[in-house]
Amino acid sequence: MTTTHVTIIGAGLGGLVLARVLHVHGVGVTVYEAEPSPTSRAQGGMLDIHAENGQPALEAAGLTEPFRALVLEGREAMRVLEPDGTVLLDVADEGEGGRPEVQRAELRRLLLDSLPAGVVRWDHKVSAVRPLGGGRHEIVFADGTSVTTELLVGADGAWSRVRPLLSDATPEYSGRSFVETWLHDGDTRHPAAAAVVGGGSLMALAPGQGIQAHRETGGTLHTYVALSRPREWFGGIDFDDPAAATAAVAREFEGWAPELTALITDSDTDPVLRPLHTLPIGHRWDRVSGVTLVGDAAHLAPPNGEGANIAMEDGAELGQALAAHPDDVEAALAAYEEAMFVRGEAAAADGSELYELMFGDDAPRGLVAMFTASQEQGV
Secondary structure (H helix, E strand, O other): OOOOEEEEEOOOHHHHHHHHHHHHOOOEEEEEOOOOOOOOOOOOOEEEOOOOOHHHHHHHOOOHHHHHHHOOOOOOOEEEEOOOOOEEEEEOOOOOOOOOEEEHHHHHHHHHHOOOOOOEEOOOOEEEEEEEEOOEEEEEEOOOOEEEEOOEEEOOOOOOOOHHHOOOOOOEEEEEEEEEEEEOOHHHHOHHHHHHHOOOEEEEEEOOEEEEEEEOHHHOEEEEEEEOOOHHHHHOOOOOOHHHHHHHHHHOOOOOOHHHHHHHHOOOOOOEEEEEEEOOOOOOOOOOOOEEEOOHHHHOOOOOOOHHHHHHHHHHHHHHHHHHOOOOHHHHHHHHHHHHHHHHHHHHHHHHHHHHHHHOOOOOHHHHHHHHHHHHOOO
């Protein structure tokens, strides 16, 4: 089998890095995305792009310089607080860190703009994927149209339509959810909350819960309120009633410093529930001809700072493998998957340990001890 054209399902960061690397190497590629347009949905907040995986992926895509132009200076600053507002750790951004911060939407736009017109096909929601034999697959879209491909890549996230071709695994609720809020023009309209967040990120933590916020462009304060609660607990909150939902979430933080709880109660947007799901740590499958996965479709884990980075690494590694071995695609896919399985398992295991430090019985002291030890070791 010779690499003649690659079909990617999903225009997230992993799928777009893959498409860009293939394009750089002259390999034909089409990306099908369910969203109707590039701007139809908010793309989330800040991403720290890591020197060991995300940045090399963008380098492989030939986008290092334009990526650097997107970096928001000072956003690597970090604070860890007790619920009463006591500062336990305050790390300044002195411009020497290896994890510069960018807005996810701007990074996605950079990747989209790096591809020729027509490579990404919008408003193509997949309704079914069928094996045709010999490594070929048919993709059926919600509008009744379909395409066939000899090389299919699922970059379609947690609820991947492509994954069932390879694995019976399905995402399971992790036991924790985030509630997302936004405070706009923080320095002027929400000065106390803006001051406690500082110039970068904030984590105010206690066993089983926390308030995590980030300063974004224009003084926006973007917050994820974490609660370790069963799905049924959240099911008892009517998120169609924003005021009632906000009050219910805020009650779980009674007694916390008011400048922290303001990140919940003063939101300029309705609270949005984000249940966190995960695939089993070490999820893998036997090689199936003509199809593979990248990113959350392959190794979904609760957000720990690694998801976007290893998704982009997946895309870059797969693209380079296919470009380097056009006459032995199955060998390229097998080699890619073996390495991907290892890094996905390691990232998920590290994330599980991090969440225990953030929300376990010793929170936030255990997390501070870990950060302090890393600083002393120069990590």
